[in-house]
Amino acid sequence: MRAILIAAVLASLSPVAAQAVQAPRPGATDPRIRTVMYDPDQVVSLRGFFGYQMMLEFAPGERIENVSIGDALAWQVTPNRKANLLFIKPVEAAAPTNMTVVTDQRRYSFEMVARKATGPRQADMAYVVRFLYPLETVAVGVEPPPPPPPERRNTAxxxxxxxxxxxxxxxxxxxxxxxxxxxxxxxxxxxxxxxxxxxxxxxxxxxxxxxxxxxxxxxxxxxxxxxxxxxxxGAWREPSAGVDAPRPNDAKTARAAAGGRP
The missing domain is CATH 2.60.40.2500 (Immunoglobulin-like)
Incomplete structure (x- = not known):
């Protein structure tokens, strides 16, 4: 009886596990152009192929602010100049990893794996992954003004x-x-x-x-x-601790802080 109960519990959990990762749907005209409905509570699965790049397309007017990837050596991630597209490409063999993209409007979570390609028309290959949005989350595509250039610049x-x-x-x-x-x-x-x-x-x-x-x-x-x-x-200087920083508590540390002077 206990074994039957455990099996029933596992069976009830399996649909939840299956929905934990969302895969982009292939397009009707070309399956390599894929779409995925945005859901802040779901992870999107991306499958990259060596020698091929993939483009992620976000909402018009949405700007990428931060990109964090678990294995930055194995994947190349490049935003375009307008920061509404993200190009990703695997460059080294590695274990599956994850990526988080934060824009000025939303947060996206991705699970990424890389494979060897058999050709450009491989069934599970995507060239473009385009996000679709429920009506209640569509933002007006207004370009925010660029930040003012910094007044002080070190170009050394x-x-x-x-x-x-x-x-x-x-x-x-x-x-x-x-x-x-x-x-x-x-x-x-x-x-x-x-x-x-x-x-x-x-x-x-x-x-x-x-x-x-x-x-x-x-x-x-x-x-x-x-x-x-x-x-x-070339203009790097070690930051000073300041006059209010803690003072050394022993003679050896004091001499070292004073540059070796007694």
């Missing part, structure tokens, strides 16, 4: 490594770092490069054609497949 940036991943413009305003690539150039993955050579993912948003990293750093690492570029902030 240099680079080493590949030119293939090189941005057309880099500067900071004393708080954030701005990266811009020429139209049509594949945008690389952005990482913070530490003094020990380790890399860490950075948070960024898309604003008026710029990828805006929400911090300053001495070095950033850009990766696009095998192309690696290091961008160096």
């Amino acid at each position: 940036y240099t680079y080493t490594g590949s030119r293939a991943a090189l941005p057309s413009l880099v500067f900071d305003d004393g708080r954030f770092t701005y990266f811009q690539w020429a139209e049509g150039v594949s945008t690389p993955a952005l990482f913070l490069l530490s003094a020990d050579g380790s890399e860490s993912i950075v948070n960024y948003s898309v604003r008026d054609g710029f990828q805006v990293v929400e911090q300053l750093a001495p070095r950033f690492q850009l990766r696009n497949g095998k192309d690696v570029t290091t961008v160096i902030n």
Whole structure:
């Protein structure tokens, strides 16, 4: 009897599990042009293929603000200049991962896997995934005004490594770092490069054609497949703790803080 009850419970849960991920529906004219109804409480499943890119199309007037991906090395993610389209492409073999896209109107959750393609007309391949929206959530397509340019700019940036991943413009305003690539150039993955050579993912948003990293750093690492570029902030200075910072509690720490002076 207990086994029957367990089986009944599992059977009742299976429809819920099946609905946890939403797959885009193939179009009638071309199955590679797919649509999916927006639901903030569902994860959208995306299947990428090596050698092929996929375009995600959001509502008219909707602008991408943040993109966060679980495995930024294995996937290339590039917003267009208007920030209403997102191009994604797998570049390295890796385990399934996830991606979150935050726009000025909505939040989207994705589950992503990559496969080898047998050809451009593979049955489960998508070239375009277009979101459809219930009437009550459709926003008026009004372009927001671009943010004012920062008054203070540090443009003392240099680079080493590949030119293939090189941005057309880099500067900071004393708080954030701005990266811009020429139209049509594949945008690389952005990482913070530490003094020990380790890399860490950075948070960024898309604003008026710029990828805006929400911090300053001495070095950033850009990766696009095998192309690696290091961008160096020539004006970097270690932040001062300030006059109100805690004082050292022992003589050794005090000498180190004073530059070794007794």
